[in-house]
Each structure stands twice: as C-alpha cells, then as structure tokens.
Amino acid sequence: MEKIKFTSPDMQEVIEFYCLEQTQINNQNYLLVTQDEDGDSEAYILKETFSEEEETLYEMVEEDAEFEAIAKVFTELMEDVDFEY
DSSP: EEEEEEOTTOOOOEEEEEEEEEETTTEEEEEEEOOOOOEEEEEEEEEEEEEEEEEEEEEEEEOOOHHHHHHHHHHOOOTTTTOOO
C-alpha cells in the first residue's frame, strides 16, 4: 500500500496517509486515505484542488452530498469497505 506525505498548510506539519484507492469523477481526482495500514480505522476522502509539476494540493471533502456520492463510488471500487457517516 502506497504511503503519501501531506504537509498541513496551516501548521506546516507533515501527516502521512496510506492511499487505499483513487478515482476520477468529472475530471476531479479523489483519494481514499487512512492513517493506519491495517484494520478498521477512520478513512478520509481527499479532493485534488491544485496540481502543477511536483506540487499537488488536496483538501478533505466536507460537503455532505459530495462526500456521500464519492463514498458510494469508493464502496463499489472496494468491495470490502463500508462507510459510516
């Protein structure tokens, strides 16, 4: 499983996530990530907001309708994943 490092723009701290899955919907890239490699844990859906050469910016999907729609797509892509929201 690929591990990705993110830098928080507010606090300049590095946060590491494991990328479980990625998808593109309407030319928008989304990642399903978690902080734990194994077992049940909280997962987050991140949306790409900017990409240029070696810098890509992501932010967490917080709008309920968008989150539910993308969660359904990830549920279909990963048969063994259930979302609770």
